[in-house]
Amino acid sequence: MALSPQDLHRIAQSRGWRDGRVEVFDTASGKVTVKGLRATRHAARYHLLNGVARLLGLPFLQAAPMPGGRQAQQTEVARLRALHGVGARVPEVLHVDEDHFVMRWLGQDHLGDVIQSHHPQAAALWREAGDALVRLHAAGQYLSQGFARNMIVDGAPAAPAWPG
Ligand SMILES: Nc1ncnc2c1ncn2[C@@H]1O[C@H](COP(=O)(O)OP(=O)(O)O)[C@@H](O)[C@H]1O
Ligand SMILES: [Mg+2]
Incomplete structure (x- = not known):
């Protein structure tokens, strides 16, 4: 999936990722995350x-x-591409620039928050993340800082809906 020249221009001009390092954009090709x-x-x-x-x-x-x-x-970028290439569920890299790169947005809930907010599936999700890490290592791949806060939970309900 290629981003349009208009979206690339808007992203390149933005202050958000320059000030805050990570910024989410709605583009013609869907939601993306930009990292400065x-x-x-x-x-x-x-x-x-x-x-x-x-x-x-x-x-x-x-x-x-x-x-x-x-x-x-x-x-x-090299790690993300290698991991994506072997089918690991990492964000696809869509564009690489001098001072930032663009990847697909994965979702808003990271596993750390999901666990700390007592989500009813917290233990199962934690276990799933551990199993995913084991499979990744077995495939000869590796992450850096494969912590809960660096894992996005797919399709988890919004935090306010979870019982405390
Ligand atoms: N592709 C993405 N989809 C959704 N959220 C993301 C994505 N990339 C980064 N984030 C969010 O931004 C935060 C910081 O990004 P991260 O890549 O972990 O930066 P750092 O290298 O500083 O740890 C993540 O914890 C996550 O919440
Ligand atoms: Mg991180």
Whole structure:
């Protein structure tokens, strides 16, 4: 699915994703999420943290590399495309630009909120997410930060309808 030149122009001009990093748009091709580039991170703090972790004999506390900027966007887009290519339910990447990229919008409820709001299906949804992770790893794929807040629940009822 290609976005129209008008939608791409409107997205490129927007302040929303520049100010807030993530912005949702209604386009002629449906709802999309736009993610702006994150500032490049300085490696010095990570080197310091990693040095301390090694000195303490706790190498597993070393930081995962988080470069920010273009490199981070390239990595994210490449992972999304690879995961989409093997049928994982990640958002399809629709457009990549210098300082932002556009993907399909998946929905509004993330699993973290669903669990915390005592949704009647919370345990089953949590289990489903765990099973999905196991299948993904078995297929030789991986996520970064595969946390509940980074998983969107498909078709969950709106929060006010859930019993507290
Ligand atoms: N494709 C998408 N569909 C629906 N919501 C999204 C999508 N991408 C991001 N979001 C929302 O924006 C939030 C931040 O996006 P995320 O990709 O997790 O950014 P970060 O890399 O800063 O963690 C997510 O927790 C989710 O609520
Ligand atoms: Mg996130």
